[in-house]
Amino acid sequence: MPRFAAVGLDHRHVYDLTAGLLAAGAVCVGHDPESSDSRVLAGFRKRFPEVPAVGRDRLLDDPSIDFIVLCSVPRDRAGMAVRAMRCGKDVMVDKPGVTTPDQLVAVEAAVAQTGRIFSIALGxxxxxxxxxxxxxxxxxxxxxxxxxxxxxxxxxxxxxxxxxxxxxxxxxxxxxxxxxxxxxxxxxxxxxxxxxxxxxxxxxxxxxxxxxxxxxxxxxxxxxxxxxxxxxxxxxxxxxxxxxxxxxxxxxxxxxxxxxxxxxxxxxxxxxxxxxxxxxxxxxxxxxxxxTYYRDFLDDVRDRGGRMAEDGRLFSACRLALRxxxxxxxxxxxxx
CATH class of the missing domain: 3.30.360.10 (Dihydrodipicolinate Reductase; domain 2)
Incomplete structure (x- = not known):
């Protein structure tokens, strides 16, 4: 079963993303306790009491973790996603995945260079x-x-x-x-x-x-x-x-x-x-x-089948929103 960690617990959407992935068969092996909103952190721990608190660096450096769920302050998401991809991890991120054109360029480059998955959990x-x-x-x-x-x-x-x-x-x-x-x-x-x-x-x-x-x-x-x-x-x-x-x-x-x-x-x-x-x-x-979104994401993590690619529409939507x-x-x- 794919293993993941929740990093950047700054928005309540982390609850839905974590729950959706657990229901689809993934295992959450840790959460980063660093948060700009103590209420979000407390809510996560109440909903998922079995998920231990682990420092961010340890989570990103752990080779047994397949991907991260990222719900940090939006301006910080692209940088953390790029770092995670360069650590060999796929990324599921809350919207918006980027806040500037430069961030979008950096994320696209990291995907191209690492072959990792970057998916925004869009409505x-x-x-x-x-x-x-x-x-x-x-x-x-x-x-x-x-x-x-x-x-x-x-x-x-x-x-x-x-x-x-x-x-x-x-x-x-x-x-x-x-x-x-x-x-x-x-x-x-x-x-x-x-x-x-x-x-x-x-x-x-x-x-x-x-x-x-x-x-x-x-x-x-x-x-x-x-x-x-x-x-x-x-x-x-x-x-x-x-x-x-x-x-x-x-x-x-x-x-x-x-x-x-x-x-x-x-x-x-x-x-x-x-x-x-x-x-x-x-x-x-x-x-x-x-x-099927969560299941499709996990299947992509397993077999790199390209279900999340959607012919590049994700990045096109980000680019158009910024424009x-x-x-x-x-x-x-x-x-x-």
Missing amino acids: RLTSASVQAALAVARSGELGRLVSLTSLAPHRLNRALRPAWFFEREAYGGIINDIGLHSIDQFLAFAEVSDATIAAATIGCFGTAPAGFEDFAEITLRSAAMTGTLRLDWFTPEGLADWGDGRLFVVGTEGTLELRKNLDLEGRPGGDHMFVTDKQRTRYQDCAAWPL CQAAAHRFLPVMS
């Missing part, structure tokens, strides 16, 4: 409803796809956020951070590795520290499809989940909508899909849709 790969929607789109039921609209609201939970969360240099900006999910999603549905940026806007509209990017809109174009993507940190406290994530796909023969987090009609849980074609309207509960971030028009906060 498309870990969402049952998105995987089900991709299957419908690629089946031809919707005809030729012409438009995608993605809504990705998030709850700020300001009191729970560490100081680095509000530093743009630390997370790379809102489009590079949570927007990476939506950009990768558009590329997957359009079945392309790049897109034209028709428009990009970033806003600082809320009451968080000055300069915190809490809103963004992006319009992308491929040769045959358009994409409109909205991101924000304005989910109200009254909503029963951290956000009402939605996806709309329009084809020449049908339409599709996802309610990723909740159904306002009252159906329990998330991963709700609604499809309309020439014959009918149908609802599908996608919660049980099989997710959108840099090109965006910015609304400054309104001063009262």
Whole structure:
């Protein structure tokens, strides 16, 4: 069984990544106790009490460890990933995997030079409803796809956020951070590795520290499809989940909508899909849709089968997110 260590326990996503890998058959043999957020470290130890604390250098130098899970402060992830790859380890990293173009170049170079795996646990790969929607789109039921609209609201939970969360240099900006999910999603549905940026806007509209990017809109174009993507940190406290994530796909023969987090009609849980074609309207509960990301990653660790490569789309999504971030028009906060 593949053996891994959790390094950089700075974001709560480390819980989901670790749990997904354990369920897929991997063994977590240690966690690095160095963390910028003691609450994340305490949460990891509560969830995985059998995983011992081991110093980072020992984990990286241990030849029996096959890969690391990396959820450090975003600006530190690329450097740690490169170091791990040069120590002979594969890497699964929380998004965003990089925060600057130079970091992306360094990671790509390390992958090319070492032959190690660098995989970002993107929402498309870990969402049952998105995987089900991709299957419908690629089946031809919707005809030729012409438009995608993605809504990705998030709850700020300001009191729970560490100081680095509000530093743009630390997370790379809102489009590079949570927007990476939506950009990768558009590329997957359009079945392309790049897109034209028709428009990009970033806003600082809320009451968080000055300069915190809490809103963004992006319009992308491929040769045959358009994409409109909205991101924000304005989910109200009254909503029963951290956000009402939605996806709309329009084809020449049908339409599709996802309610990723909740159904306002009252159906329990998330991963709700609604499809309309020439014959009918149908609802599908996608919660049980099989997710293969963690298993595919472990299989790649074992046999180097290239399942994580996806024809380079991962790095293309990172590159496009960085380009959108840099090109965006910015609304400054309104001063009262």
